[in-house]
């Protein structure tokens with residue numbers, strides 16, 4: 001595809017599957033801060049002021065203490081590989097030129113798990129990784145994690 005990368009998130013996230021345009025995803029009030037951070041190449045977590053715990057988006061109350069005193073905070077961007085899988089079969093034509101690639105869960109220093117793309121080196125359980133941002137196959141800027149040199 002030759003479309004320009006989309007960096008303006010103010011109108012939502014266009015959802016495409018290959019050549020099919022599905023619609024426009026509108027960030028909810030609970031996730032807007034996360035996507036605003038991505039647009040600025042900043043990984044954000046929700047933080048509970050009451051019990052000092054961090055969360056991935058889509059939380060409106062703390063799952064630990066029930067407080068609604070949540071705020072956005074910038075994540076360290078550092079973590080380790082928690083699990084991963086090699087993708088050899090493209091889920092849609094847009095991914096055909098990218099296989100094989102690696103997806104999985106990163107365990108952030110803050111104790112939060114995120115599903116992500118791994119790049120930049122040999123992926124192994126426990127390998128140290130750091131967040132980076134890249135326009136992926138569907139044309140959206142997304143957080144990915146790069147394996148750091150040992």
Ligand SMILES: [Zn+2]
Nearest residue numbers: 048051062065
């Ligand atoms: Zn809490």
